[in-house]
Each structure stands twice: as structure tokens, then as C-alpha cells.
Amino acid sequence: MTFKDYVSYMKQQHDEDPLYIFDDKFGESAPGLLKDYTVPQIFQEDFFDVLDKNRPSFRWLVIGPARSGASWHVDPGLTSAWNTLLCGRKRWALYPPGTVPLGVTVHVDDDDGDISVDSPSSLQWWLDFYPLLADENKPIECTQLPGETIFVPSGWWHCVLNLETTIAVTQNFVNSRNFEFVCLDMAPGYCHRGVCRAGLLALDEDSLEIVEKNMPCEKENFRCIDLTMKETKARILRPQQNENGKENANGSYNVWEHDFSYDINYLAMFRNRELDHFTSPWCPDNSLRQRGLREWLSRLWVGNPGKREMIWKGACLALNADKWLDCLGKICFFHSLPFPSENAKLPVGMGSNPVYVMDEYVVKIFAEGGPQSSIFDLGTELEFYSTLSEVNSPLKNHIPNVLASGILHLENGSYNIDSWDGKKVPDVIRKCNLIPEKGTGDVFPFGVQSKIMFTYRKDLSPENGPDDSDESTIVLLPYLITKRCKGKIFTELRDVLPWEDVLNLASFLGEQLRSLHMLPYPSFSNSALSDFEQNRGFSSANGMDMEFVSNESDIPVEWKIFVRTLMEKKKNVSGRLSKRSGSIPKTLIEKAEAYLPDDFLKLLSIYEENGMKKVGKPWSWIHRDIMDDNIYMECKSCSHGIPAPTSNGGVAKSWRPTYILDFSNLAVGDSINDLIPMHLDVFRGNSDLLKQFLKSYKLSLMRKTPQQGSDDDKYGRLSYHAMCFCILHDENVLGGLFKTWKELRGAESWEEVELQVWGELNNYEGFP
Secondary structure: OOOOHHHHHHHHHHOOOOOOOOEEHHHHHHEEEEEEEOOHHHHHHOHHHHHHHHHOOOOOEEEOOOOOOOEEEEEEHHHHHEEEEOOOOOOOEEEEOOOOOOOEEEEEEEEOOOOOEEEEHHHHHHHHHHHOHHHHOOOEEEEEEOEEEEEEEEOOOEEEEEEEOEEEEEEOOOOOOOOOHHHOOOOOOHHHHHHHHHHHHHHHHHHHHHHHOOOOOOOHHHHHOOOEEOOHHHHEEEEOOOOOOOOOOOOHHHHOOOOOOHHHHHHHHHOOOOOOOOOOOOOOOOOOOHHHHHHHHHHHHHHHHHHHHHHHHHHHHHHOOOHHHHHHHHHHHHOHHHHHHHHOOOOOOOOOEEEEEOEEEEEEOOOOHHHHHHHHHHHHHHHHHHHHHHOOOOOHHHHEEEEEEEEEEEEOEEEEEEEEEOOOOOOOHHHHOOOOOOOOOOOOOHHHHHHHHHHHHHHHHOOOOOOOOHHHOOEEEEEEEEEEOOOEHHHHHHHOHHHHHHHHHHHHHHHHHHHOOOOOOOOOOHHHHHOOOOOOOHHOOOOOEEHHHHHHHHOHHHHHHHHHHHHHHHHHHHHHHOOOOOOOOOHHHHHHHOOOOHHHHHHHHHHHEEEEOOOOOOEEEEOOOOOOEEEEEOOOOOEEEEEOOOOOOEOOEEEEEEEEEEEEEEEEEHHHHHHHHHHHHHHOHHHHHHHHHHHHHOOOOOOHHHHHHHOOHHOOOOOHHHHHHHHHHOOOHHHHHHHHOOHHHHHHHHHHHHHHHHHHHHOOOOOO
């Protein structure tokens, strides 16, 4: 619909709930409007400004006819907002935090804290619910006239009804007054998020014990709370019901009168301190993603030294910054390293683990996935570094030097540290009962083979997988210390690099991934597969007989495990995609299962040689996370990575890639998997860069078989292989794909997406 069409609609419509324009991209689509847009002086402090173009949506042009409006809600992330009316009249109603309006239901997901609100339209609420309210329980009300600005503080419920055709602008912001509330809202868990919006209605029976310990009120004060459960993972919060089962117009405010306080110290008591930013589910409606949150806090910390006390408190609420700094201090003391400077006391945004960048070294503490996963991640990374040294691979010149590694653990109430090079099984791991079931006699008992088997058992057969029941009580933190690279990460440079430097980066990645994929890898034993097959739940999946996969005696064990994993991932693929980014077209989600192979063995390009079946795909070490924040670049004419002045007084602008970072996600598998994050994130889908990469890579990605000779055979297309792995990927790579190729959101088939994104692979001449 064009704006002209919408104006015609407004003049002719008689809808009870008319269409309403709420445009957060008006500044991009009509830049001239921003010339007349000025933030009022009183609202100009905005901590999201430091994120520049990466800040979440924050300003909107709002246009609507009479009867349109915004139903009851609390602004996202507990931000504050201002709204200036340009023309027309708006009716506003507001309730303070913790006061759920009559007729409104709040849903809180117990897993990730996701908040959803069921509310009547603003017109319906004023017609049907407002008359039921006693005078003392009515909201704060006002009519906004042209030129007037309404301020909505953090956490306040508000509802807006357009009395006539209106045009307004509104903006959300984070300042000194609401900063800690915004940080608290991004802390993991659900209880505190519910309490911030619904007050004490959000408490369940398990939460009452916390309240009794921390609040000066009597137990009976909470007996009025009405809690019902829609599902096991969604808590429903609504006003109190009377004896006849009808909603009591006054009941929802009883809790407001009993000690609820929208005070940060009070609300922080409802945060589950046992949950951690790096290991807990992330709420999908948070203003920022995990890395974005850490990057935001880090920028504020460095750029606002006068506000560090406030920023530190917010960081402690959001990501337990005090806990991680304490761990870092113990590691530094053990290795006689200097304590981090003031600027380095917060973990950086990159990666999925706490990473601290000091002057001369970097400390990474492994936390993602819990103690067992962390041990396997470090063990595999140490095995990989050992392999690099043994074969004297040129790749080692482009990986930061390892200075030390070990395990920080809590024992008898105090932290202790054991150095660990990945070999043998440390005593602390034996005490924690985290020994791999098989392979403890290997040089690297927690190396890549054990990691693959652990991951497969955990992800594909959790009911018969490793016993993780005690993980939550174990404080076990592996860590790695490396030499700091000089220069900048590609993320900071991508918008200013000349095209020639970007092409050089693509060539560099081709050379380094060639070296990576040529490294020798540990072979898998037959016992590994037999252990895996003990779970008889894998007898069949998607119509493909699991026994058939196992009985393919000529197929290497690692490929059998690989195929079985893909088969399992195909189960309910449409359901998994539906839960991911909303940018994935519904039409394609419905067609995903049919697009994927009915027989995943066909992806292996199997051929016969001397009477034996062989796999025509390369099996190799894979990084799995070649992204823009894992590539370091150095100025070509610089001293210690610092750009040197040019003859005209400027700064040198040419950079060369030097290092690849973060090997904690290492695995072994089909080497084409490394192209997925690289092409979608680093290259942003640019086929010229992919072509440049392949020129330097020069390794086969697949051997074509006679059966794959025809042009219409999808298994002979590398693009088909890459697209299948995108659909089955553990991460939401499709969300990023459709964000880059917006035009593909209207695609009618996966083949259309495949050829647009990965078509260049079909021109690759790297086949033997």
C-alpha cells in the first residue's frame, strides 16, 4: 500500500479498529524528514546513541485515523519514551509499573522470560472496561493536543486512542534514570521481568520464599494473587477474580498497595542470580542480542568514565560482571599477570564466552553450554593447536600464540586453579564425574572425537545422553590465555576498507581455510558408532532406515554419524524454523522438509573404486565461526598495528588481514560448512568475494559422480548442499540470509533462494 492509498483509506474507512502506520524506517525512506526532526532538550541523553547504526529501533512516525491507536502495553526493554503530536487529538491513559489494567493478560515464558500481552483494542477498552472501574482505580488520563509532548516513564502501562486523524512522532531512549532498569530487563530469567510489568501478580509459589526473605510484609498479603497456567512454560497474569469467577475491577490494584516498589534495588531481588548471561536462554524480545548487549556496555564503559559506578551496576545486573571479573582476577594472579586496567574490566562483545582484552594478552573463560561442553571446547581447541605444531602448518602464523590454559574451579568454598594442556584427565574433572565414557586413554581425552560424540548424544538423544543433572551445582570454568593481536577486528573496518583490501581479505581466508581443511584429523573408531547406536530410538527417521546407514560397511564411521545427525535434524524442521526469525517466509517453511534429501547418503557423493564404496566429500577440521568479529587486520604501514600518518597529515587507510580468532567452536565435518558463516556474514552474500575466496582455496568440495552428470540433478549442485546445511544449521543463519536478501522473502521455492545465494559455487572448478 502506498501512502496515497493509505490517505484514501483513512478518508473512506469506517473500521472499528483501523489500520495504523507505525514506521520506524521513515528516516531512511524519507531522509528529508529528519531535517525537521529535533529531540527535545530534556530527552537528549540517550545511551543507545553509542551503538550508532546498530542501535535497536527507537523512533517512529505514527499516523492513524479516528478510532485507531495503541492498546495497553509497556514500552520495550523498560525504556522511556516521549511522544509529540503534530496534528489531531489523542486520548491517553496510564498506570504505574506493576499495575495490570483491567481486561489485560500478561504472558511470561518460564524458559526465556519472553513477555506477551493480550489486550483489547484501545477503543474497546474505553467502551467495555473503563466504565467498570471505580473512580479511585481509574488510570491517569489526558487529551493530547497538537504541539504537546507526552512523557512515558520506564515501566508505565499506557494506552492511546486517536480521537481524530493524527500525526505524531515518538522516540524511546535510555538515560541515567532508567539505565539500570533496562539492564535488569536483559538479565536472564523470567520472574524479575514479570514483576517489573505485573507487580506481585508475577510471583509463583516458588517465588514467595524469595519475597518473604526480602520484603517487610506478611505472608497473607500475597494470598490475593491469582495465578493460572496456560502451558507449563507460560505464566498468565491477570487481575484478580471475584467469587463468581468474574474479573474484579478493583482487584488488580490490591497488590499495588502491598509494598510493590518500582525501585531498582527492590526489583533486583527477583532476579535469579543462579542464571548466567552466557549459559541461559536469551529472551527474543530483548532490545539487544547477547553480543550487542556486551558491546553496548563496553562502549559506555570506555566512553563515560564519569558514569562508571552506574554502568558497573547495570553490567552486574545484566551479565554478572562482578562474578566474571572476580574469576579473571584469580586467573591473572595464578599466572602472575597484571590485573586488567579500568578500561578492560568488562567482557567484550565478540564471541559466546567471557573474553577480556588486556594490553598484551587476552583471557577467554569457557562458559557456553555449561561445564561439560566447556571442557570439551577447550580440550578440542588444545588438541587442534597441538596438531598445528606437529605438522608445522602455515596456519599457525595466523592464529594468536597460546600463553597458558587451565581450569578454574570452586572447591570447599574457595576457588582453585589447575593448569591443563588438554592431555590426560585432571583430578578436578574426575571428582566432578565428567570423564568421557570412552577415549580416556587418548592423548587428548576431551579432544574432537569425544566432543563430537558428547554433542551428538546430548543433542540427538538427551534422554540417554550424558548425565547433566549435577551441572548446575558445579563451578568449573576452563580458560585460555593468548597473546593479544595488534590492529582491529574486521567489524570495525568493513565500512571504510577500500575494495582492494576486501578482495585481499577474501584471498587470505581462502588460503587459511585451505590450510585448515588440509590438517590431519583424528580418526573415529567403530566403537564410537556402536556406543552411539545403543540408543534404539534412532531406528527410523524421515522414512530412512537407520539400520541401512549402519550397515554401509564401506562408509567411514564419521560419515555415518554425520548422516544420522542430519536425519535427526530433519525431524520437525518446519517447527524449528517457525520458532526462529520472523523473516523466514512461511511458504518456504512449509516446503523445507520436501526440499531436503529423502536419503542423506546422497549428499556424500559416494562412488566405487576397486570394488569399495568411497565418500566423494572432504572430511576436515572446521572452524564453524568465520565471522567479521573473528578476523583481525593490521594497517599495512603502521607501528604495532597503529596507523601511521601519511605525508598530507592524514592516516593510512589500507589494511591487511593477519589473524583468525576464536577456535572454541571447532569440530570436524563437511568442509563446506565453513563457507556458510563466512559468505553470509563476512562477505554479506557478495558473489565476487566468494569467487575470490575460491580462487585461493583450490580444494575440492565434492567429487562428481556419473549419476550427478545431468544439470537437473540437485545432488550434483554444491549450491544445494550449502542450502541444505543452512536450513539444518544450529544457528539462525536463515534469519541473516533473508535480512541480506530482502527480495528473497517473496521467493516461491527454496531452489530460488539456493541459486541466488549459493549459485557461484556451481561454477567452482575445484573438482578433481
